[in-house]
Amino acid sequence: MRRSVVEQDEKASAVAALYGAWAGAGWLGRLWWLPILGVAMALRFYGLTTAAVWGDEGSSLLLSEYALDDLWFHAAHDVHPPLYFFMLRGWIELFGDGIWSIRSMSAIPGVAVVGLGIWLTRQLSTRRAAVLAGVLLALMPTAVRYSQEVRMYALLGVWLLGATLALVYWVRQPGRTRYLATYVLLMCAGFYTHYFTALGVLVHWTWLGLLCMSQPAGQRLITRRGWWLANVAIVLLYLPWLPNLLDLVQHVDQLRVGGDIGWEEPVGLLSVPSMIWQFMLQDEGPDIWRPLFWLFPFLWVAVVGMTAWRDRKPDRPSALLALFFLLPLLLVYGVSFISPVFIERYLTVYALALPMSVAVAIDRLPSRLRLLGAALFVLFVGVEVLGLKNNFNVDEHDQFxxxxxxxxxxxxxxxxxxxxxxxxxxxxxxxxxxxxxxxxxxxxxxxxxxxxxxxxxxxxxxxxxxxxxxxxxxxxxxxxxxxxxxxxxxxxxxxxxxxxxxxxxxxxxxxxxxxxxxxxxxxxxxxxxxxxxx
Missing domain, CATH: 3.40.50 (Rossmann fold)
Structure with missing residues (x-):
């Protein structure tokens, strides 16, 4: 009888240990993010070679053929900084210029972006929110699309999400200067990859400014000497490229004559909801029933905004995600009334904050509203799946x-x-x-x-x-x-x-x-x- 009791206790202990492992106490539970990255990788490598190389991709390949000095010169006359093209040149030397190879250089960072998004969400919220964010990021159609092009947008996502993550770590441990050093390096990489990195700087400064509301006068991070020195370091590291940027600004009329800028149609009342539809559906939605056309984007903007508004945590994590998504979107929209630059691929990296913010919002719903959270998650995923279908709907026999x-x-x-x-x-x-x-x-x-x-x-x-x-x-x-x-x-x-x-x-x-x-x-x-x- 006693032996039977002992055996039962041992079995109960084994079951408890197994449950604990899956609940996160063991190594298997700590690898919960691997299946999500597996899905992200499968989607980004699926049909990688189906679509033909188009003009922007062709320009990347032509730039990468130049010797290093010439590449610096020609990138200076192009509308993008040179880092991606330097890296593409090295990638081609190692792995060749086959279409699978050259697009893999975007697909791999595209998977890394999902991993960084999971990591960032986990730092800002719970593991459940991180799981939800990972699934939504893995399926995000605009992220999948630009992880399959020979351009710099997926790589930019690595730099900016990484820099934001480093900033979050520094905000919580201001004495750790290595976080600021990491921030400096990643933001510099971002600036040498795409000029719209400047929007990320605005997001970070605005977030730190917002934190001042809950910080004593002598402890405000935005006034810290280390933060200012970090930004000075970014400027100093960017000085070698700054003359090229100023020269490009002076010749903006020549870029406009050549059709490299100014080709985008002027923005209007429908532009912002159309952009949100494009992020998620890969379609601007001109044929969508008009009430739905407005309600769907408004729903997600409201979710993001309300979650940020109700956030009472000292470091305002939901506000960071809301700023990351909304501030660049609305700022570029406003600027586009003067010079149209409201282009999906330029804003894709900032659209990554939308699924993260939605995941945090769903996770924070009270128990009585769990069905609402499930409905929001299913709705978001359903539209993403339709967007992925639009992404992959390519006739390989009707390509350039x-x-x-x-x-x-x-x-x-x-x-x-x-x-x-x-x-x-x-x-x-x-x-x-x-x-x-x-x-x-x-x-x-x-x-x-x-x-x-x-x-x-x-x-x-x-x-x-x-x-x-x-x-x-x-x-x-x-x-x-x-x-x-x-x-x-x-x-x-x-x-x-x-x-x-x-x-x-x-x-x-x-x-x-x-x-x-x-x-x-x-x-x-x-x-x-x-x-x-x-």
Whole structure:
């Protein structure tokens, strides 16, 4: 009898130990975040090579081909700082320039961003909130999308979330200067990656200013010598690049002429809700039932705002997340009334605070409102799943690489290849396997104003070769030209119209909104050369 009791006690102890492990007392419970990162990784690597390289990605690849000194110079004339392009150059040297490889350099930081978001949420709230935030971040469509492009946006998320995390640690332990040192390095990396890092600085200063309301006069962190020295250090480390930024600002008109800025439509009343829909659905929502179009974004803004308003903790963690999401969104919206820069990819890193804030809000609901919390979570996830479907809804047979590969297969020696637009040119270079000198069609405007790119923006990538690349008139092609490939939009009107006399179309291929057409120049040919002209 006694032995039976002992055995029962042992079994009970074993069950309790197993439960304790899963509850977080053991190592297995401490790895609860691994499945979430597994989901994040699966989504960011799924269909990584399906979509064709587009113009912005092509510009990244062209920049990365330059030697280090030249890369610094051309990045200075581009609209983004150089760090990402330096890193991309090194990545390609190590792993090659295959599409899976070059996009992996964004997918991996994209997964790291989810991990940092979980970590940050855990520091600001409970483990349950961190779990919810991790799931919502893993599924966030805008984060998935820009983790699959050869651009700097996922990497920027690593720097800014990491810096914010370091700042949170410092706020709680102001004597630990290593946290400020980490903050300095990460913010510098952010500034050398994207100019919109400045919005993160505003968020951090505003948060510290808000904390002053609950801090005694002599203990306000925003007045700490270490905080000011950290910001001075960021400025000093950025000084080598500052002349390039000032030069770019002085030549903003040339960027506008080249189409690198100012192409975005002016903002209006619908712009903010459209942006929130785009973050979550990858669709601006023009066809959504109008009351729903307004109510859905308002719901999440209200959740974020109310959670921050009701936050009574000394370090106001919900206020930090609310500022991280709303301040950049509203500030860029306001600036865009002067110069439109209200662009999803520029704000994606700040949109990451939305799922984190929603997770904290759900976690803090009282027990009697748990069903409401579950409904909010299911609603958020449901819209994210629809957004992921929109992300992955790519027809691999209707991509820009299709017409380029058609040209590669049918190219003959001495064929000419002319592209109608810089964006087509930038992505065409990646897929081109011919020995042709690609040319960019730059017809003057009716008043004679030239349309050739200048040395700023995308133009910096080709300006040094402009004499060979630019073609102002099709009639200026060499007289011995026999076949010409024209690459343009597949939509009317024809970018090349009117064509010179004697051009005969013999084949064409569409894909990804582009059209490749092969023409034979029949005028002046000998009878033996007139194949395709009759």
């Amino acid at each position: 690489n299709v017409p380029v590969e058609f040209v590669n297969r049918n190219y003959q020696e001495d064929d000419r290849i002319v592209l109608s637009d810089m964006m087509w040119y930038l992505s065409y270079v990646y897929y081109d396997q011919t020995d042709a000198q690609l040319q960019l069609y730059t017809p003057p405007k009716p008043d004679g104003t030239p349309t050739r790119p200048n040395a700023y923006g995308f133009g910096t990538l080709v300006d040094q070769d402009g004499g060979r690349i630019y073609l102002d008139r099709l009639a200026d092609l060499p007289t011995d030209t026999r076949r010409v490939w024209l690459i343009s939009s597949s939509e009317a009107p024809d970018d090349f119209a009117p064509l010179p006399e004697g051009w005969r179309l013999i084949s064409q291929q569409d894909g990804g909104g582009a059209r490749a057409r092969l023409y034979v120049l029949c005028h002046g040919l000998e009878p033996s050369q007139r194949t395709g002209c009759d």
